[in-house]
Amino acid sequence: MPKRVDHEERRRLIAGALWRIASTRGLEGASLRDVAAEAGISLGQLQHYFAGKDEMIVFALEHISTLGEERIRRRITALTEEPAPRTVLRECAAGMLPLDDESRTGLLVGIAYFIRALGDERLRRHAQEGQPALRAFLADQFRQAAEAGDTVPGLDPDTEAMLLIALTDGLTSSALLEVITPEEALELMDRHLDRLFVG
Amino acid sequence: MPKRVDHEERRRLIAGALWRIASTRGLEGASLRDVAAEAGISLGQLQHYFAGKDEMIVFALEHISTLGEERIRRRITALTEEPAPRTVLRECAAGMLPLDDESRTGLLVGIAYFIRALGDERLRRHAQEGQPALRAFLADQFRQAAEAGDTVPGLDPDTEAMLLIALTDGLTSSALLEVITPEEALELMDRHLDRLFVG
DNA sequence: TTCTTTTCAAGTCGATCGTATTGAATCCTG
DNA sequence: CAGGATTCAATACGATCGACTTGAAAAGAA
Numbered sequence: 325m326p327k328r329v330d331h332e333e334r335r336r337l338i339a340g341a342l343w344r345i346a347s348t349r350g351l352e353g354a355s356l357r358d359v360a361a362e363a364g365i366s367l368g369q370l371q372h373y374f375a376g377k378d379e380m381i382v383f384a385l386e387h388i389s390t391l392g393e394e395r396i397r398r399r400i401t402a403l404t405e406e407p408a409p410r411t412v413l414r415e416c417a418a419g420m421l422p423l424d425d426e427s428r429t430g431l432l433v434g435i436a437y438f439i440r441a442l443g444d445e446r447l448r449r450h451a452q453e454g455q456p457a458l459r460a461f462l463a464d465q466f467r468q469a470a471e472a473g474d475t476v477p478g479l480d481p482d483t484e485a486m487l488l489i490a491l492t493d494g495l496t497s498s499a500l501l502e503v504i505t506p507e508e509a510l511e512l513m514d515r516h517l518d519r520l521f522v523g
Numbered sequence: 524m525p526k527r528v529d530h531e532e533r534r535r536l537i538a539g540a541l542w543r544i545a546s547t548r549g550l551e552g553a554s555l556r557d558v559a560a561e562a563g564i565s566l567g568q569l570q571h572y573f574a575g576k577d578e579m580i581v582f583a584l585e586h587i588s589t590l591g592e593e594r595i596r597r598r599i600t601a602l603t604e605e606p607a608p609r610t611v612l613r614e615c616a617a618g619m620l621p622l623d624d625e626s627r628t629g630l631l632v633g634i635a636y637f638i639r640a641l642g643d644e645r646l647r648r649h650a651q652e653g654q655p656a657l658r659a660f661l662a663d664q665f666r667q668a669a670e671a672g673d674t675v676p677g678l679d680p681d682t683e684a685m686l687l688i689a690l691t692d693g694l695t696s697s698a699l700l701e702v703i704t705p706e707e708a709l710e711l712m713d714r715h716l717d718r719l720f721v722g
Numbered sequence: 723t724t725c726t727t728t729t730c731a732a733g734t735c736g737a738t739c740g741t742a743t744t745g746a747a748t749c750c751t752g
Numbered sequence: 753c754a755g756g757a758t759t760c761a762a763t764a765c766g767a768t769c770g771a772c773t774t775g776a777a778a779a780g781a782a
Contacts (some may be wrong), residue, residue: 328757329758348641348642349642350551350638350642352549352551352552353551353642355738355740356739356740356741357738357739357740365760366760366761366762367762368759368760368761368762368763369759369760369761371740371741371742371760372758372759372760376740376741377740377741404762410681432641435638435641436638438696438700439549439634439635439638440549441700442547442549442631442634442699442700443547443548443549444551448700448701451700452700452701452702455697455702472732480714483711483714484713486697486703487690487711487714487715488697489688489693489697490693490697490708490711491689491690491693491696492687492693493687493692493693493696494688494690494691494692494693494694494696495689495696496692497689497692497693497696498654498685498688498689498692500641501637501641501647501650501651502647502651503639503651503654504685509689512682512685512686512689515679515682515686516686519718528728528729539781554769554770555769555770555771556767556768556769558769564730565730565731565732566731566732567729567730567731567732567733568729568730568731568762570730570771570772571728571729571730575770576771578772
């Protein structure tokens, strides 16, 4: 049987099992044995594909973040071509909210990773890397909207980008805690955008 | 030596040790042995004051949330008497941001608890309890400001209260991850309030 | 004093963790 | 076919976890 396996696909299979466990019990609560059992393989097999737990976590996180990016990209391209900045911003925010199971699981894993990063200098640097690009992209959308006269006057794109990210994060937390529903979170985001755009 | 100890004070001492460890390694990473060592007592002594780890965590969380409430209350009463709603809202938000070591530690412990609550029905109910009161308080401040004509027109107090909470949470996350500084977080919160109030 | 209660130190228990080792089965290459 | 490389199952190891038991020391009650 050996040698005929697709290494990457096997790793993605294991990553999926890790998500399902980590989304309910956290990354610390996901033992290698549990992950292997969830994936339907043996501990030995899992260890063949990942040298250690850290390597497995890093792979799973990068994979799930890739899926998240693709999901947002799909949301945007699914719209009319040349969508207005406000629409793009809304779909970005919506893609980062836990509106379906995939994004919900991804966010829970992301939070579990966030916790690890809080106490780990190296992980924290890694977690910080993704933000600037997103922030720049959102700021650019605000800039375009402002130039087109679609926003209220006196609005700083960089400030609004950061506020939008923070607001999305906070709404996500409340939705995951079931203080509000995901739909309410999206509605609140819309009310926020209402205040920034004219018409 | 026995019999002459203050039970509650001993429990608070242990809770303090738990915070210091949990704020860097999470609640799961804080073993009873580590907490006892941090508190400068033996494992046996710790176990004498808490029947189990869960009991210790619940006590520590309730204690730290009490401290947080007192901190915010102090911030508000430290202002001029009869402060304007905007000022009250700003101080509330500031009190929930990680601007000093005490609040920073408290928030990290709160997040560690938040993670536990995500996968635990009982803890989740408990975590949800605090929100409505805060939300109602903030909404009332917005209502007062609106009636005084201090806010922009067409502003829903309940919506704004929820947005303020979510924004504070999100800014806190970014500040803890050191994507922004706590001071930047407070500034962003001010910019947000700028948009809601006139003058 | 004697007895009871409180306080806590010390040690142990079984479970579980991440990791390492070993070796067999299988396929690919020469 | 021979032989190395790949794949994986099985098992074990040392560390660490929360929980528990035991018993001694000290203070108040009788």
